[in-house]
Amino acid sequence: MPPIRGQNSRNSIEQEGRIILAIQAFQNKEIPTIREAARQFQVPNTTLQRRIDGHPFRTETRANSHKLTPEEEKSLLQWILSMDTRGSAPRPSMVREMANILLGERSNQTVGRNWATSYIKRYPELKSRSSRRYDYKRALCEDPRIIMPWFELVRRTIDENGIQPEDIYNFDETGFAMGLIATAKVITRAEYYGRRSVLQPGNREWVTSIECVGATGFVLPPTIIFKARTYHYEAWYDDLPDDWRIEISDNGWTTDQIGLRWLEKQFIPMTIGRTKGKYRLLVLDGHGSHLSPHFDRLCSENDIIPICMPPHSSHLLQPLDVGCFASLKRAYGGMIEAKARCNINHIDKLDFLEAFPRARAEAFKPSTIQNAFEAAGLVPFDPGKVNSKLDVQLRTPTPLGSRPGSRSSAWSPKTPANPKQLDRQASSIKSLISRQLQRDLSPIERQIDQLIKATQFSMHNTAILRQQIHDLRAANETQKKKRQKSTRRIAQFQGFDSHEGREAFSNLNQANEAQNAPPAELNSSASQPV
Numbered sequence: 001m002p003p004i005r006g007q008n009s010r011n012s013i014e015q016e017g018r019i020i021l022a023i024q025a026f027q028n029k030e031i032p033t034i035r036e037a038a039r040q041f042q043v044p045n046t047t048l049q050r051r052i053d054g055h056p057f058r059t060e061t062r063a064n065s066h067k068l069t070p071e072e073e074k075s076l077l078q079w080i081l082s083m084d085t086r087g088s089a090p091r092p093s094m095v096r097e098m099a100n101i102l103l104g105e106r107s108n109q110t111v112g113r114n115w116a117t118s119y120i121k122r123y124p125e126l127k128s129r130s131s132r133r134y135d136y137k138r139a140l141c142e143d144p145r146i147i148m149p150w151f152e153l154v155r156r157t158i159d160e161n162g163i164q165p166e167d168i169y170n171f172d173e174t175g176f177a178m179g180l181i182a183t184a185k186v187i188t189r190a191e192y193y194g195r196r197s198v199l200q201p202g203n204r205e206w207v208t209s210i211e212c213v214g215a216t217g218f219v220l221p222p223t224i225i226f227k228a229r230t231y232h233y234e235a236w237y238d239d240l241p242d243d244w245r246i247e248i249s250d251n252g253w254t255t256d257q258i259g260l261r262w263l264e265k266q267f268i269p270m271t272i273g274r275t276k277g278k279y280r281l282l283v284l285d286g287h288g289s290h291l292s293p294h295f296d297r298l299c300s301e302n303d304i305i306p307i308c309m310p311p312h313s314s315h316l317l318q319p320l321d322v323g324c325f326a327s328l329k330r331a332y333g334g335m336i337e338a339k340a341r342c343n344i345n346h347i348d349k350l351d352f353l354e355a356f357p358r359a360r361a362e363a364f365k366p367s368t369i370q371n372a373f374e375a376a377g378l379v380p381f382d383p384g385k386v387n388s389k390l391d392v393q394l395r396t397p398t399p400l401g402s403r404p405g406s407r408s409s410a411w412s413p414k415t416p417a418n419p420k421q422l423d424r425q426a427s428s429i430k431s432l433i434s435r436q437l438q439r440d441l442s443p444i445e446r447q448i449d450q451l452i453k454a455t456q457f458s459m460h461n462t463a464i465l466r467q468q469i470h471d472l473r474a475a476n477e478t479q480k481k482k483r484q485k486s487t488r489r490i491a492q493f494q495g496f497d498s499h500e501g502r503e504a505f506s507n508l509n510q511a512n513e514a515q516n517a518p519p520a521e522l523n524s525s526a527s528q529p530v
Contacts, residue, residue, distance in 0.1 A: 018043050019051055026052065067111055069419070071453055072102045075460035077123055084189055091334070092116035092128065098464060105463050106419045127190040142390050146310050150317065151383040157281065157307060158381070164276040165379045170283045170319045171212040171267070171290075173225075173254050176332065176356075177204045178347045206252035207352060210262050211320060215379035217366025220270055221245065223262050223495070224356075226349055227252035231489035235350060237501035238485060241357075243270075247495035256292045261495060263295060268302050282306045283378070285314050316376070316386050323372025324363055331359035342475035350482050419459055426452045 022031075022041040031037040034052065038045040051057075068076070076099060083090050090098075095116045103109055120126045157163070210223040221243040226236075228248040236246055245266060247258045271280060282299070284290045286308045299306050314321045335355040336347060344351075370379075377385040426448060490504055 015043055016057055019048055022048055023052060067103055067109055067115075068099060069456070071456040072099075072419075072460055073119070073122075075457055075464070076102065076119075077125065078461075079464050080126060081189060092120075095119065098467065101463050101467050102460055105459065106423075125190050142313075142316065144387060144390050147313060147316065147386060147390065148383060150310055150313075151377065151381075151386070154281075154283075154307060154378065155381060157305060161279045161281075161305060162277050163279050163281045163305070165215050166274070166276045167280045168215040168283070168373070168379055169212055169267075169271065169280060170373075170378075171210070172285060172314070172318060172320045172325075173208050173210050173287070174320070174325045174328065175206055175208045175253070176329070176352070178207055178336075178349070178352050207349070208252055208254055209356070210254065210259075211324070211364075212267060213320060213324065213364065213369045213372075214271075214274075215319075215370070215373045217369045218274065219364045219366075219369065220266060222360070223247055223258070223266060224353075225249055225252055225254055225258060230491050230493065232492050232496055232501060232504075233349075233486075234488045234490070234501075234505040235485035236353060237496070237498050237505070240353065240498040240501075242499045243497060245495055245497045246501065248493075254287075256294070258495070259290060260292070260294050260298065263298055265497070268298075268304075272302070278303055280304045283309065283318065285309055285318065286311055316389060319369065319372035319376045319378065322375045323368050327363035327368065328359055331362040332356060335359055338471070339475060342472050344475060344479065350485060354478065354482075419456055422452060422455055422459065 018041040022037040022043055025031045025041075026034060026037045031040065034049055035045050038048045066073075076095070079098060080090060080095060093116075096111055096113075099115065099119070100110045103111065117128070120128050158168075205227055207227070208225040210225070212220040214220075221241065223245040225247045227250070229250060230248075232246065232248065240246075245262070247261070249255055249258065267282075280303065282304055284306055290306065290308070296306065298304075309317045316322070332355060335358065339347065339351070339355075373379040374382075375385055377383050429448065488505065488508070490508055492504070496504060
């Protein structure tokens with residue numbers, strides 16, 4: 001039978017109380033021997049002997065495996081509380097990154113992946129909070145009587161048409177409010193009640209990305225839909241890959257025409273050469289732009305079989321929703337949050353095009369996509385993967401330090417540049433004073449330790465400020481480069497891919513140069529008098 005941890009903890013505390021009483025009785029000479037004191041107070045004789053010899057209570061002792069010193073952890077605590085007070089409570093990943101910066105000042109080690117979780121538990125001033133969005137209509141549709149017939153339709157379609165796993169794709173759109181940060185876990189003060197507010201740029205202009213992935217992990221280039229009426233700007237295409245496509249619409253949402261152009265100009269050309277069988281299966285939701293007659297006819301002409309999911313079930317059946325879109329928005333939100341911390345209070349289309357490709361590369365990994373198709377029960381075909389989830393119940397909701405010198409204990413009068421060098425200098429100073437004075441140095445050592453601790457706090461704060469300055473400078477350089485980009489635009493109702501966009505603006509440049517060129521000079525011989 002496994003031990004009852006709560007009972008063990010109570011027994012340990014009770015035994016510690018008896019040990020303290022036994023120590024007091026022995027030191028007051030009420031009991032003549034340690035063995036007799038252990039017998040009377042019912043504690044282990046060996047444990048009592050070790051405690052009298054000066055060994056501390058293990059529960060109150062700092063573990064030897066801690067990589068950060070107490071001063072470094074307190075400096076990190078002050079930084080977290082300061083960030084939280086300013087409305088920028090950090091994520092666990094940021095806390096771990098800052099811990100590595102402090103640790104890098106004196107060694108080449110790094111903290112573990114779950115270090116931040118253990119760190120929060122050690123400090124009652126901190127607490128990790130998170131929020132979860134859940135749609136009530138989706139919960140109502142989590143019914144096996146709705147889901148299982150859809151899987152039977154998918155199985156029958158695959159069997160009747162001989163569709164290979166490599167020819168199964170999922171296509172959908174996802175939207176972003178360009179300047180809004182998604183809800184995320186942050187570290188804040190323990191006494192703070194409710195959800196913590198985090199500063200964000202606040203630009204609510206909508207942008208949509210059309211995404212498509214294959215069951216083997218293949219990712220099609222996206223189509224990005226901006227809110228605009230007529231014009232495409234040249235700067236949009238400066239650093240964009242050639243096969244990415246940009247469309248415009250009145251509100252930043254997709255339309256029937258955009259969906260049709262995506263199918264014709266991206267999906268069909270980029271998947272036809274990868275087809276293993278005759279037919280391709282395209283899993284999609286019931287959005288109006290996916291159900292138009294032109295969309296269906298174009299699919300039929302190119303051996304594409306579209307199959308729509310039941311309404312309000314994409315969070316279970318669609319691989320993009322199961323494994324990709326949440327990671328994409330979390331990665332994008334983290335990058336926008338980093339800009340907000342650097343006092344960038346407006347996110348425009350150029351900022352989006354700078355952050356979105358990096359967030360997309362982080363979210364759309366082949367292994368992630370394959371796991372998403374597996375979790376959705378499509379490849380390999382296993383409806384049980386989804387059926388097991390249908391019992392959901394609604395609930396209330398820095399510069400590096402100097403190169404290490406000699407290991408000799410001889411003191412060298414050099415200014416320490418990091419905590420490691422400070423510790424070595426302090427040890428050398430204490431040893432030198434002890435040899436010179438030849439007497440008890442306890443009062444002097446206590447004063448030196450206080451000075452060392454104050455210096456360590458200053459060094460840790462310097463490392464944190466150095467990192468913040470580095471981030472601010474990097475953000476400033478990005479803003480400088482953005483201001484230098486071209487603001488020219490061209491009238492075009494349909495979308496461009498990157499190659500077409502650059503070619504269009506190049507032709508516009510040539511036309512403007514030809515229009516502004518001075519007239520050719522007359523022949524000099526014709527201007528001379530006869």
